Amino acid sequence: MSTLQTPVATTAVLPPRAPATSLAQLDTPALVLDRLRMERNIAAMRANLGRFDVTFRPHVKTSKSIDAVLALFGGQPGPITVSTLKEADHFAAHGFTDILYAVGVIPAKLEHVARLAGRGVKMTVLLDSPEAARGLCERAAALGARFDVLLEIAAILAAGGQNLAGVLTHAGDSYNCRSIAAIKLAALQERDAVVLCASRLRAAGFSCATVSIGSTPTALFADNLDGVTEVRAGVFVFGDLVMAGLGVCTPDQVALSVLATVIGHQKEKGWVLVDAGWMAMSRDRGTSRQPVDQGYGLVTDLHGAPIADLMMIDANQEHGILAHRSRDPLKTPMLPVGSMVRILPNHACATGAQHGAYQVVRGADTAIEAVWQRSGGW
Amino acid sequence: MSTLQTPVATTAVLPPRAPATSLAQLDTPALVLDRLRMERNIAAMRANLGRFDVTFRPHVKTSKSIDAVLALFGGQPGPITVSTLKEADHFAAHGFTDILYAVGVIPAKLEHVARLAGRGVKMTVLLDSPEAARGLCERAAALGARFDVLLEIAAILAAGGQNLAGVLTHAGDSYNCRSIAAIKLAALQERDAVVLCASRLRAAGFSCATVSIGSTPTALFADNLDGVTEVRAGVFVFGDLVMAGLGVCTPDQVALSVLATVIGHQKEKGWVLVDAGWMAMSRDRGTSRQPVDQGYGLVTDLHGAPIADLMMIDANQEHGILAHRSRDPLKTPMLPVGSMVRILPNHACATGAQHGAYQVVRGADTAIEAVWQRSGGW
Numbered sequence: 001m002s003t004l005q006t007p008v009a010t011t012a013v014l015p016p017r018a019p020a021t022s023l024a025q026l027d028t029p030a031l032v033l034d035r036l037r038m039e040r041n042i043a044a045m046r047a048n049l050g051r052f053d054v055t056f057r058p059h060v061k062t063s064k065s066i067d068a069v070l071a072l073f074g075g076q077p078g079p080i081t082v083s084t085l086k087e088a089d090h091f092a093a094h095g096f097t098d099i100l101y102a103v104g105v106i107p108a109k110l111e112h113v114a115r116l117a118g119r120g121v122k123m124t125v126l127l128d129s130p131e132a133a134r135g136l137c138e139r140a141a142a143l144g145a146r147f148d149v150l151l152e153i154a155a156i157l158a159a160g161g162q163n164l165a166g167v168l169t170h171a172g173d174s175y176n177c178r179s180i181a182a183i184k185l186a187a188l189q190e191r192d193a194v195v196l197c198a199s200r201l202r203a204a205g206f207s208c209a210t211v212s213i214g215s216t217p218t219a220l221f222a223d224n225l226d227g228v229t230e231v232r233a234g235v236f237v238f239g240d241l242v243m244a245g246l247g248v249c250t251p252d253q254v255a256l257s258v259l260a261t262v263i264g265h266q267k268e269k270g271w272v273l274v275d276a277g278w279m280a281m282s283r284d285r286g287t288s289r290q291p292v293d294q295g296y297g298l299v300t301d302l303h304g305a306p307i308a309d310l311m312m313i314d315a316n317q318e319h320g321i322l323a324h325r326s327r328d329p330l331k332t333p334m335l336p337v338g339s340m341v342r343i344l345p346n347h348a349c350a351t352g353a354q355h356g357a358y359q360v361v362r363g364a365d366t367a368i369e370a371v372w373q374r375s376g377g378w
Numbered sequence: 379m380s381t382l383q384t385p386v387a388t389t390a391v392l393p394p395r396a397p398a399t400s401l402a403q404l405d406t407p408a409l410v411l412d413r414l415r416m417e418r419n420i421a422a423m424r425a426n427l428g429r430f431d432v433t434f435r436p437h438v439k440t441s442k443s444i445d446a447v448l449a450l451f452g453g454q455p456g457p458i459t460v461s462t463l464k465e466a467d468h469f470a471a472h473g474f475t476d477i478l479y480a481v482g483v484i485p486a487k488l489e490h491v492a493r494l495a496g497r498g499v500k501m502t503v504l505l506d507s508p509e510a511a512r513g514l515c516e517r518a519a520a521l522g523a524r525f526d527v528l529l530e531i532a533a534i535l536a537a538g539g540q541n542l543a544g545v546l547t548h549a550g551d552s553y554n555c556r557s558i559a560a561i562k563l564a565a566l567q568e569r570d571a572v573v574l575c576a577s578r579l580r581a582a583g584f585s586c587a588t589v590s591i592g593s594t595p596t597a598l599f600a601d602n603l604d605g606v607t608e609v610r611a612g613v614f615v616f617g618d619l620v621m622a623g624l625g626v627c628t629p630d631q632v633a634l635s636v637l638a639t640v641i642g643h644q645k646e647k648g649w650v651l652v653d654a655g656w657m658a659m660s661r662d663r664g665t666s667r668q669p670v671d672q673g674y675g676l677v678t679d680l681h682g683a684p685i686a687d688l689m690m691i692d693a694n695q696e697h698g699i700l701a702h703r704s705r706d707p708l709k710t711p712m713l714p715v716g717s718m719v720r721i722l723p724n725h726a727c728a729t730g731a732q733h734g735a736y737q738v739v740r741g742a743d744t745a746i747e748a749v750w751q752r753s754g755g756w
Contacts, residue, residue, distance in 0.1 A: 027463075027490075029756055061695055083657075083696040085405075103653065103696050104641045106716055112405075129642055131715055263482045264507050275481065280756070283661035283728055317439055317727055318461040318481050337509055338484055349695055350661055353732070356755055377734055378407055378658070 023302055023359065023366040024340065028261040029280035031355035032342060033068070033372065034304060036363040037255035038237060042072055045220060045236050052225040057081050057100060059214070059234030062349045065358060066094045067372040068237065081214070081232045085112050090375040092121045100124045100150070100212075102168070102232070104132060107139035114145040124165055124210075127151040137162060150210060166210025166229070167201065169194045174217040178291075180247055187218035195227035217248050238348040241298060245290035251298055251306065257342035258297070258351065259359070262335045263319065270329025272322040276343060278315040284350035296320060297343040303364040304342060307333065312343055401680055401737065401744040402718065406639040407658035409733035410720060411446070411750065412682060414741040415633035416615060420450055423598060423614050430603040435459050435478060437592070437612030440727045443736060444472045445750040446615065459592070459610045463490050468753040470499045478502045478528070478590075480546070480610070482510060485517035492523040502543055502588075505529040515540060528588060544588025544607070545579065547572045552595040556669070558625055565596035573605035595626050616726040619676060623668035629676055629684065635720035636675070636729065637737070640713045641697065648707025650700040654721060656693040662728035674698060675721040681742040682720060685711065690721055 020026045049056050060069050061083040069080060069091070079098040082088045088099050097120060105113065105125040117123045127133050127149055137160025140147055148165040171190035177183045190213050198208040213225075214232025225231070238256040239249040260276035278296065287294040296312035299322055309325040310333065320343070324331035335341065345351035352358075352374065360370040398404045427434050436450050439461040447458060447469070457476040460466045466477050475498060479491065483503040495501045503525055505511050511529070515538025518525055526543040549568035555561045568591050576586045591603075592610025603609070616634040617627040638654035656674065665672040674690035677700055687703040688711065698721070702709035713719065723729035730736075730752065738748040 027756060104651065106639060106641050106653070108639065108716060129715075132642055135715060261484060261486065263484050264510055273482065275484070278662075278728065279731060283663070283725075284656075285661070337507075337513060338486060347661075350656065353657060378405060 019368075019371070020359075021368055023259055023361065023368065026259060026359060026368075028259050028340065029276035030259045031280075031352065031358050032257045032259050033238070033358040033360050034255045034257070034363065035071075035360050035369065037239070037253055038068065038071065041236055041239055041249070041253060041255060045233065048220055048222065049231055052222075052228070052231075054225055054228055055079060055230045057098075057212070057214075057230050057232050058237065059083070059102070059232050060087055060091060062234040062237055063352065063358075064090075064375045065372045066091065066375075067360075067370065068358070069096075072237065079230075081234070084378050085109060085116075086378050087375060088113075088116055088121070088123070092116055092119065096121075098122045100126075100168075100232070102126055102170075104128050105136065106132065107135040110136065110139045110145070110147070111143060113147065114143050117145070117147075122148070124148045124150055126168060133160070136160070150212060164201070164206055164208065166208045166212065167194055167197045168210070168212040168214075169197075170232075171213065171215040171218045174215045175242070175246070177217060177246055180221060183217045183221045183246070183248070184223060187222040188224060190215075190218050191222065191225060191228055198227065216243060217246055220248055235348050238352070240286075240348040240351075241294045241344055241346050242286040242290065245287050245292060245294070251344055252304075254344045254348075256348045256351065256358075257300065257304065257344050259302075259340060259342055260320065262337050262339045262341070264337060265334055267334065268329065270323050270327070270332035272310075272332060272335050274312075274320045274322060274341060274343075275318065276312075276315075276320050277318045278320075279317050280351075280354055281312065281315060281320065281343060281345060282347065282350035282354050284345070284347040286346040294346060297345050300342045300344065302340045302342065302366055305364070307341070397746075397749070398737075399746055401637055401739065401746065404637060404737060404746075406637050406718065407654035408637045409658075409730065409736050410635045410637050411616070411736040411738050412633045412635070412741065413449075413738050413747065415617070415631055416446070416449065419614055419617055419627070419631060419633060423611065426598055426600065427609055430600075430606070430609075432603055432606055433457060433608045435476075435590070435592075435608050435610050436615065437461070437480070437610050438465055438469060440612040440615055441730065441736075442468075442753045443750045444469065444753075445738075445748070446736070447474075450615065457608075459612070462756050463487060463494075464756050465753060466491075466494055466499070466501070470494055470497065474499075476500045478504075478546075478610070480504055480548075482506050483514065484510065485513040488514065488517045488523070488525070489521060491525065492521050495523070495525075500526070502526045502528055504546060511538070514538070528590060542579070542584055542586065544586045544590065545572055545575045546588070546590040547575075547592075548610075549591065549593040549596045552593045553620070553624065555595060555624055558599060561595045561599045561624070561626070562601060565600040566602060568593070568596050569600065569603060569606055576605065594621060595624055598626055613726050616730070618664075618726040618729075619672045619722055619724050620664040620668065623665050623670060623672070629722055630682075632722045632726075634726045634729065634736075635678065635682070635722050637680075637718060637720055638698065640715050640717045640719070642715060643712055645712065646707065648701050648705070648710035650688075650710060650713050652690075652698045652700060652719065652721075653696065654690075654693075654698050655696045656698075657695050658729075658732055659690065659693060659698065659721060659723060660725065660728035660732050662723070662725040664724040672724060675723050678720045678722065680718045680720065680744055683742070685719070 212230040219233040260274035299310040590608040597611040638652035677688040
């Protein structure tokens with residue numbers, strides 16, 4: 001394997017500048033995390049789940065940040081859910097030893113799982129078909145490994161010498177609910193389905209220690225978790241406009257935003273142009289399927305205070321168009337060139353993934369308390 | 379500034395594996411670039427522009443890759459267009475010395491531009507309002523710098539001692555054309571508008587050396603570039619399904635794809651699940667606004683040959699759902715778990731941005747010829 005020869009640099013790399021100490025000093029666009037809001041979001045989740053005897057196993061795919069996930073556990077590692085083995089590697093390297101890989105595993109990825117397990121990480125994997133179970137058993141035999149598996153299919157695994165750890169479900173339909181009552185119903189259905197499955201497995205003679213449910217809406221609003229042992233949830237930690245559209249949070253509880261600078265205007269259209277486009281916001285337009293479409297996001301000032309009805313109505317790669325929700329050109333405040341705003345995103349997982357780090361602030365204060373790195377890729 | 383203390387790693391980082399030598403050995407998802415198709419796309423653009431006396435200044439925001447951009451110039455640096463100053467830094471550090479920053483510049487970014495210029499890079503910036511021009515002149519005076527500026531507004535700049543380098547336009551409307559005839563008309567309008575602007579500036583006594591147009595559709599199909607000195611275009615180098623939907627290329631000319639592995643099925647629905655979701659594809663659904671909606675992408679086999687009417691109809695963060703275009707469950711080929719496919723993307727710029735590197739292959743050969751790194755961030 002080779003790469004094309006590239007010419008020797010003829011210009012020196014720019015010298016590093018001193019780190020920014022406040023938002024106003026940052027190059028934009030930049031990803032901002034309000035730690036105060038995040039801590040309140042964590043407290044709200046803990047408050048609901050504290051009523052039940054369940055393990056909380058947050059999904060780290062939202063933040064992909066060691067610091068943010070430690071904050072979920074009061075500063076120490078705890079049980080986590082991951083969406084990629086890259087995340088598992090990253091968190092294992094920082095002391096996390098109890099990891100659920102919550103995407104159906106294939107035989108080709110089991111060697112990677114086994115290596116993590118061999119280093120002392122309790123890895124749990126997920127299967128959802130007899131074929132996948134057979135494939136796992138074959139590869140496990142070749143590796144001389146025994147995996148902890150969550151699933152609905154038991155007979156094949158037991159025959160293959162693997163450990164049926166339990167059953168898992170995800171109330172994805174809760175993202176389409178239109179009221180808290182509907183979310184509470186979805187939570188009840190999620191709980192009933194997985195508990196029934198566990199009881200049938202036990203009646204058939206299988207152990208089923210783990211009974212795992214999870215989604216931010218159902219985890220926040222569940223009233224009955226009898227028989228459930230574990231709850232997963234991810235996006236609650238930051239919140240976003242899709243969650244706000246469900247009534248799960250309000251926009252002023254959203255902890256994540258993209259800092260942007262005004263770069264121009266098209267006054268006759270009532271447009272304010274900023275230097276954050278879809279590369280910084282992501283192409284996620286999740287609220288377009290909700291009753292209130294928030295475009296590419298809602299605009300706040302530098303301190304996080306909303307600017308009424310100002311939203312990012314469209315985006316190119318590196319610039320966004322801000323306008324009043326009504327599209328009335330006279331109603332858009334013509335923020336001066338050079339002024340800074342923050343944009344609350346449709347979907348925290350997607351927007352976060354466009355950035356390498358979080359600039360951490362606290363509430364309305366624009367001082368940067370910390371910079372938290374994100375993990376990415378596969 | 380401080381970061382939270384993170385615990386010392388209790389598990390060693392996994393040892394590096396030998397680099398993959400063919401696609402089948404890669405961890406998925408992974409970004410694949412077919413160099414043969416890319417070279418043909420470059421040749422097609424060169425063939426059209428070779429008929430005119432214009433400078434070609436490709437936009438590097440699509441590939442963000444030194445290797446891919448060198449391939450545009452036969453292996454040597456040439457004049458480029460960038461969408462961020464991070465791209466400018468990256469390409470300047472690799473010997474590119476003629477850079478157009480094609481997003482409206484604000485005073486806060488001029489120091490960065492001046493530093494690049496001070497290292498021998500010919501930097502050209504863009505302005506689109508009198509306010510921005512005034513701001514540039516003020517900051518330029520403070521920096522003791524003189525910038526080359528492309529714009530439509532001349533009087534303010536001349537007064538501020540700056541250099542009016544010329545005029546620039548971008549035929550963004552060409553992305554909404556529904557026929558090659560419509561694209562040719564858009565190209566003519568683009569050319570006419572910018573040439574008229576240049577002639578008026580010259581009539582008013584201003585020099586206007588650069589007359590710059592650009593968009594992939596108009597650059598590929600322009601028949602008349604009289605008076606134009608420079609052409610920019612970006613996405614043509616890879617092509618994508620949005621461009622195919624315009625008739626600008628065909629799906630079998632698209633050089634970029636995402637390699638994915640089948641991880642499961644939902645047979646009753648006719649679904650094949652793969653381990654590439656929106657994180658790997660991006661959330662870009664550009665074809666949803668075109669006559670033929672291609673979902674999250676069209677599926678090919680490992681060698682790049684299309685699998686008829688198989689597309690990614692929906693995506694979660696880390697898995698995608700493949701199904702037949704008709705949604706008839708019986709028509710979806712139930713590709714076995716573990717088999718690999720490639721997904722052609724809606725929008726090459728957006729999909730590329732989700733990855734750190736290109737796995738470079740040639741045509742139907744799955745041997746990896748090279749790994750090309752991408753630049754990212756801001």
